[in-house]
Amino acid sequence: MKKIAILCGDGIGPEVMKEAVKVLDTVQKKYSFNLEYKYADVGGYGIYKHGTALPDKTLKSCEAADAILFGSVGGPQWEHLPPEEQPERASLLPLRKRFNLYCNLRPAKIFKSVVASSPLHPSIVKEGFDILCIRELTGDIYFGQPKGREGAGFSERAFDTMVYTRAEIERIAHIAFAEARKRRKLVTSVDKANVLTTMVFWREVVTEVAEEYPDITLKHQYVDNTTMQLIKDPHQFDVLLCGNMFGDIISDECAMITGSMGLLASASLNEKKFGLYEPAGGSAPDIAGQGIANPIAQILSAAMMLRYSLDQSDAADAIEAAVEKVLSEGLLTIDLSRGKLKSINTSEMGNSIVTKI
Amino acid sequence: MKKIAILCGDGIGPEVMKEAVKVLDTVQKKYSFNLEYKYADVGGYGIYKHGTALPDKTLKSCEAADAILFGSVGGPQWEHLPPEEQPERASLLPLRKRFNLYCNLRPAKIFKSVVASSPLHPSIVKEGFDILCIRELTGDIYFGQPKGREGAGFSERAFDTMVYTRAEIERIAHIAFAEARKRRKLVTSVDKANVLTTMVFWREVVTEVAEEYPDITLKHQYVDNTTMQLIKDPHQFDVLLCGNMFGDIISDECAMITGSMGLLASASLNEKKFGLYEPAGGSAPDIAGQGIANPIAQILSAAMMLRYSLDQSDAADAIEAAVEKVLSEGLLTIDLSRGKLKSINTSEMGNSIVTKI
Ligand SMILES: CC(C)[C@H](C(=O)O)[C@@H](O)C(=O)O
Numbered sequence A, B: 001m002k003k004i005a006i007l008c009g010d011g012i013g014p015e016v017m018k019e020a021v022k023v024l025d026t027v028q029k030k031y032s033f034n035l036e037y038k039y040a041d042v043g044g045y046g047i048y049k050h051g052t053a054l055p056d057k058t059l060k061s062c063e064a065a066d067a068i069l070f071g072s073v074g075g076p077q078w079e080h081l082p083p084e085e086q087p088e089r090a091s092l093l094p095l096r097k098r099f100n101l102y103c104n105l106r107p108a109k110i111f112k113s114v115v116a117s118s119p120l121h122p123s124i125v126k127e128g129f130d131i132l133c134i135r136e137l138t139g140d141i142y143f144g145q146p147k148g149r150e151g152a153g154f155s156e157r158a159f160d161t162m163v164y165t166r167a168e169i170e171r172i173a174h175i176a177f178a179e180a181r182k183r184r185k186l187v188t189s190v191d192k193a194n195v196l197t198t199m200v201f202w203r204e205v206v207t208e209v210a211e212e213y214p215d216i217t218l219k220h221q222y223v224d225n226t227t228m229q230l231i232k233d234p235h236q237f238d239v240l241l242c243g244n245m246f247g248d249i250i251s252d253e254c255a256m257i258t259g260s261m262g263l264l265a266s267a268s269l270n271e272k273k274f275g276l277y278e279p280a281g282g283s284a285p286d287i288a289g290q291g292i293a294n295p296i297a298q299i300l301s302a303a304m305m306l307r308y309s310l311d312q313s314d315a316a317d318a319i320e321a322a323v324e325k326v327l328s329e330g331l332l333t334i335d336l337s338r339g340k341l342k343s344i345n346t347s348e349m350g351n352s353i354v355t356k357i
């Protein structure tokens, strides 16, 4: 029996997780497999209960599990903490490092039925779009050494090191080309090779890896240009391949242009297919406790978990198909129903999806 | 008599520069001052004529001048060159370093008459918006040492150093607060203090400088969030303050959401008010030679030059007012006239502006 660690976190986390678990219960019955759930505290709630955003007990639960289903963390109660101690940072970064979660997959897709939610001009998104953003997640300036502070007075200085090894670039590039092969066969690699030595190297290694995939087209694009192209013409992209720092920026921009943050899942994987799965949106403290949050991102994160870590791709397909059906019937939570009179709440959305499975 | 070095560059550069010079000629007569123009080669044209994007003779002309009016550089002919030798990079970075152009001002404004050109949803930009993006331009990971490559095989690695000193952060922060004082009194400082030591320091120093400006509100925002907020609600911003790397990304995104790249000017200044002035858009090789490019960004760059480097702010005001008038009369070049039948060409636009001065 596979075990999953469930880390609900803060804000809407527990509410949307409840719906994801409903859906997991349903597919287990339908596809005859069993999951053991192990709940653990994380984020602001971890700080409140145990004095730390990632308590030891939680880390142990994750170590004993086959995958982590993560809710979302943070909120105004913790905003006074120094940036390094913010719940999101203080839980996610150590988890990524501990489990070597180097591969972050963030699909950014506009579902046809909710194209109107996009903040982009209707003429740009009329057809929807479907981008898979792949972000390297354990290297780059996030973890590069040295980092530090020195000197005093006017010449006091602080520094960080951006660094990539060939091995790190190769393994994430292989993922990008392999994923592109299942899709529209285009990889756009994002860099800043006109300024950064690390990114000259990135471009070189990605180009070398591309030779093993002659059926895939590789384009290189400077990160500043990508930021613009995503707004001007998101259809030009299929798979976006980024380092950790630029991927942080670009994947969030991708998510926002869909206009449906509440629909976007993400996976952070290691080489053994262990992964952490979480919605792209945040803990939305402004609507927490009202039962109106959109649980779809959490539910689709559970589907990704079934596909990538638990070898249950039929169950994953079934969940994704059910979500598409519910959306196409016009059943929308309040974040998506703008302009329309009727919306359904969090648990109604969970139930609607369950009935379509 | 003040001297300006005029570096037309490639693509539409020479065409739009011609119109900027027309406008400069006009204001000189009207406001009784004299400028000496010194033309010099740069960018791809520099490579073609002298084998380098920034020929010695050009550098000398800039050194002898009170300001540089820069066109735009690059094009498909030079795309085969390695990223470090691309015309844009190989001309702009050495110029910034040589003249200590640490302060990059990039106004991103939607002119009411062309709101329809924005790639954002009309409900988001209906009122237009007006952001001043201020980017530090001589520090950060662009110039930080060490940079390099080492090792071999799988562990071959490349690295860059992000670094800021207190002095560097203070001087750009002072500019941001001083500019905000002339505007809507809000500075949003963009960082990644939850991950980068350099950015923890950035946030600290900016906060300290803010104490000298009690009338200005300071907000801090993580760069990934800013990328999203710019699309979701650009009205929340007044002055955006960024380091070199994040400023590269954020200022381009700001420019794109206006939808009128052809209208955006920029200034890169040093402590002696010497500056390089250039349009935000590129050399647009696809439309070069056709006489249809929009010269307004180049003309507004000339206006910024008059204001910041040449002590001719009346002339600068007159140019900006003339541009607003022309646009509000619906005289538009093809980049702005989408949907409408009639557009005017490059020199007609220059002439129209001249007649309003
Ligand atoms: C919380 C923060 C450290 C994190 C990051 O920068 O990676 C977040 O922005 C993300 O993208 O998951």
Ligand SMILES: CC(C)[C@H](C(=O)O)[C@@H](O)C(=O)O
Pocket: A194, A195, A224, B088, B089, B092, B093, B248
């Ligand atoms: C050409 C390049 C080096 C430059 C930069 O990254 O600063 C450009 O993108 C810019 O923003 O002026």
